[in-house]
Amino acid sequence: MENQEKRPLILISNDDGFSFSGIHTLIKVARRHADVVAVAPLHQQSGKGCSITFFEPLRAIKVADEEGYQAFTVPGTPVDCVKLAIDQLLGGRRPALVLSGINHGYNYGTCTLYSGTMGVTFEAALHHLPAVAFSAKPFDPKTDFSALEPWIEKVIEKVLAQGLPDGVCLNVNMPQEPRGMKVVRAAMGKWEKEYERRTDPRGMDYYWVTGNYVLDAPDDAETDVRAVAEGWVTVTPCRVDPTAHAHMAEITALLT
Amino acid sequence: MENQEKRPLILISNDDGFSFSGIHTLIKVARRHADVVAVAPLHQQSGKGCSITFFEPLRAIKVADEEGYQAFTVPGTPVDCVKLAIDQLLGGRRPALVLSGINHGYNYGTCTLYSGTMGVTFEAALHHLPAVAFSAKPFDPKTDFSALEPWIEKVIEKVLAQGLPDGVCLNVNMPQEPRGMKVVRAAMGKWEKEYERRTDPRGMDYYWVTGNYVLDAPDDAETDVRAVAEGWVTVTPCRVDPTAHAHMAEITALLT
Numbered sequence A, B: 001m002e003n004q005e006k007r008p009l010i011l012i013s014n015d016d017g018f019s020f021s022g023i024h025t026l027i028k029v030a031r032r033h034a035d036v037v038a039v040a041p042l043h044q045q046s047g048k049g050c051s052i053t054f055f056e057p058l059r060a061i062k063v064a065d066e067e068g069y070q071a072f073t074v075p076g077t078p079v080d081c082v083k084l085a086i087d088q089l090l091g092g093r094r095p096a097l098v099l100s101g102i103n104h105g106y107n108y109g110t111c112t113l114y115s116g117t118m119g120v121t122f123e124a125a126l127h128h129l130p131a132v133a134f135s136a137k138p139f140d141p142k143t144d145f146s147a148l149e150p151w152i153e154k155v156i157e158k159v160l161a162q163g164l165p166d167g168v169c170l171n172v173n174m175p176q177e178p179r180g181m182k183v184v185r186a187a188m189g190k191w192e193k194e195y196e197r198r199t200d201p202r203g204m205d206y207y208w209v210t211g212n213y214v215l216d217a218p219d220d221a222e223t224d225v226r227a228v229a230e231g232w233v234t235v236t237p238c239r240v241d242p243t244a245h246a247h248m249a250e251i252t253a254l255l256t
Helices: A002-006 A022-031 A076-090 A109-113 A118-125 A146-162 A225-231 A245-254 B022-031 B080-089 B109-113 B116-126 B146-162 B223-227 B245-255
Strands: A011-012 A037-042 A061-066 A069-074 A097-104 A131-136 A168-174 A178-182 A188-192 A197-200 A207-209 A211-214 A232-239 B009-012 B033-041 B062-068 B069-074 B097-104 B131-136 B168-174 B178-182 B189-192 B195-199 B207-208 B212-215 B232-239
Touching: A011 A022, A011 A076, A022 A037, A022 A069, A022 A131, A022 A146, A037 A061, A037 A076, A069 A076, A076 A118, A076 A168, A076 B195, A076 B207, A097 A118, A097 A146, A109 A188, A109 B116, A118 A131, A118 A232, A118 B109, A131 A146, A146 A168, A146 B245, A168 B245, A178 B245, A188 B080, A197 B080, A207 B080, A211 B223, A225 A232, A232 B245, A245 B146, A245 B168, A245 B178, A245 B189, A245 B232, B009 B022, B009 B080, B022 B033, B022 B069, B022 B080, B022 B131, B022 B146, B033 B080, B080 B116, B097 B116, B097 B146, B109 B189, B116 B131, B116 B232, B131 B146, B146 B168, B168 B223, B223 B232
Parallel strands: A011 A037, A011 A097, A037 A069, A097 A131, A131 A168, A178 A232, B009 B033, B009 B097, B033 B069, B097 B131, B131 B168, B178 B232
Antiparallel strands: A061 A069, A168 A232, A188 A211, A197 A207, B062 B069, B168 B232, B189 B212, B195 B207
16 A cells, blocks of 8 residues: 555546546556546537536546545536636645546647647646646547557656656647658648538528548648657647747837 | 728627627727627636537527627537637628636636636637637626726726737726736735535535635736726736747757
């Protein structure tokens, strides 16, 4: 027991919940290195970004309790899971590392803004905790991600040993047969033709989100979108501070 | 009519919906300068950040249609409103400016991450549109913000005339009796003691979000939180690109 007390703690969340295989791959790898507490949303939270639940209370249902491993489901967002874990569920233990995913589907380019998977890591970064989000294809909830374990393990080992710069979290996207690992920036871009209009049986219009993702700079090999397509495991350091520091003087000149 | 065709278009949204007075102050000021289309959520969307609705279709209900002004409510998030407006509701007209707010309550410091008000401006920035979010106190849905109109008008005039750097949006927080305007960075900080645990009549625990906001650097006068408290209208330029460009080499050395 004494030895166990000294193991580091890894907190794990995601935006798909425990019914998707991705989080179980992360839990499996993480348990080789640390005690693990997994706190994941009860309902699918894709596209929930950093949102928080204000108007309803949260609950936490314990669904696993083993030597070195506990798991809770929370009927809230990924950020709710991280906040509730740190404040209430970890018994005061401070995580050495926070992991998110494996998301079923890439979170790259400007998807990062909308990503519940990344919401976990941004929240952890606010708490000055090192955090890494992992995403991969395909979407199938039963996907076997075991071939990606060595890549996940490498990142966990390095970050557990050396930490991350304060206020910076990592966004990792993994293609199916990686040729190596590359640190790249997020590709900027946007969706076009984003809604499909339909008419309901009462004659009223409604809109389904759909669309094409169009890159601002499609040929930029130093972006995550392009590098993943070329077979690289991409690592994008993301910062939690929204300030456009490089533009302070320009905006001051414009407005004051 | 020919003259009207040449007026610029301002798109306005918020996270509180049309039942709060803040958006009507923005609409009133904006209409002095441009045609206005306001597209706001049907339900309260505080804390929804940049989240998107994937699993239900959206609708858009037209609630105003006057010379130079249309308004729609959308049962979705602030980002849904912007996306649906650009793709479907503006009839192909490109906004010269996107405004968000006035939010009832400040959106500063790391609130920016969770803010539906800021979600509007981040989404606009992805579309290469200049965008400004306005927030003020108090929370009262009927607050009379008319004393703030000159500050709003100044920002609208400058940004309409000169635009903003690509990928940068502005976060403006306005105290009740401003002494001037200041361009400052977002204060970094986090919530502590964030949940209050209660027990329901069936003996099960539940948790309400609450907490104290604790600044990482409480004495830093060049942050939005401190400057608003000192009576300044604060303007924080925020960038939509999440990449921590300053840390690319460090992360490359760590992982590859």
